[in-house]
Amino acid sequence: MFSTGLFLYLSISFIAFNEKKKTPTDSEISNHQVYFSISLFRSMNLSKNEEDYLKALFHLTMEVDAETAGTNQMADELSVSPASVNGMVKKLKTKKLVDSEKYGKLKLTETGKSEAILLIRKHRLWETFLYEHLNFSWDEVHEVAEQLEHIKSPKLIQQLDAFLGNPSVDPHGDVIPNSEGGFSMKSKKSLVEVQAGQKCTVVAVKDASVAFLQMVSELGIGLQTEIRVKHVHEFDASRTLLINNLERVVSLKFSENVFVKELN
Numbered sequence: 001m002f003s004t005g006l007f008l009y010l011s012i013s014f015i016a017f018n019e020k021k022k023t024p025t026d027s028e029i030s031n032h033q034v035y036f037s038i039s040l041f042r043s044m045n046l047s048k049n050e051e052d053y054l055k056a057l058f059h060l061t062m063e064v065d066a067e068t069a070g071t072n073q074m075a076d077e078l079s080v081s082p083a084s085v086n087g088m089v090k091k092l093k094t095k096k097l098v099d100s101e102k103y104g105k106l107k108l109t110e111t112g113k114s115e116a117i118l119l120i121r122k123h124r125l126w127e128t129f130l131y132e133h134l135n136f137s138w139d140e141v142h143e144v145a146e147q148l149e150h151i152k153s154p155k156l157i158q159q160l161d162a163f164l165g166n167p168s169v170d171p172h173g174d175v176i177p178n179s180e181g182g183f184s185m186k187s188k189k190s191l192v193e194v195q196a197g198q199k200c201t202v203v204a205v206k207d208a209s210v211a212f213l214q215m216v217s218e219l220g221i222g223l224q225t226e227i228r229v230k231h232v233h234e235f236d237a238s239r240t241l242l243i244n245n246l247e248r249v250v251s252l253k254f255s256e257n258v259f260v261k262e263l264n
């Protein structure tokens with residue numbers, strides 16, 4: 001059994017932010033790989049709330065290739081008040097996990113980044129496990145993974161990763177950082193960018209809300225589902241799609257939340 005009390009903190013130091021070296025395939029053209037190296041030497045015991053803030057800041061900055069995020073953006077992302085964000089940011093700055101620049105723009109420190117990436121890794125591995133082995137549906141995995149990601153046993157995650165066969169993407173098509181902290185950042189194309197008459201397959205979804213994922217399931221959409229954009233309605237940019245030979249009309253907002261790979 002892994003020694004209790006001591007929990008290892010994966011310090012993942014940022015090494016490089018390179019363009020992919022090998023010849024890229026179509027879907028990889030605008031992807032780049034981020035490399036981290038992991039060492040197991042520090043211990044840091046963060047609360048669930050602190051971890052959620054780090055993850056929110058990761059989603060608003062690193063994941064979308066942005067340098068910083070504002071207090072209001074954080075408040076929206078976490079559904080809390082800006083005052084709560086300020087309170088927590090103060091705490092995270094003392095712990096050297098978050099930095100703020102002028103005008104209150106927030107960013108993760110190197111330590112903050114490694115903590116956030118570890119959380120993302122745990123979250124996505126748990127989602128994969130729930131989906132593949134416990135019969136959870138696409139729209140159910142996120143809520144449960146939100147709870148499981150806070151378990152602090154490095155051995156558990158290492159074994160889970162091995163048990164799953166070191167998967168590289170989760171059930172939503174999002175990249176799972178590997179045990180060295182490496183992952184590729186994809187510039188994803190949304191359904192909005194697909195012209196009428198074109199075919200594409202679903203590679204990921206942006207919105208992880210239960211309401212959205214239920215709608216996705218009801219429309220018969222999953223990862224790798226083939227969609228043909230039949231028509232884009234001029235009035236409100238809603239779209240008529242052909243999914244499994246059935247015509248479905250979806251809103252612009254819906255299309256913005258579905259990531260696809262175009263087929264020729």
Ligand SMILES: [Zn+2]
Pocket residue numbers: 123127141142143145208
């Ligand atoms: Zn999730």
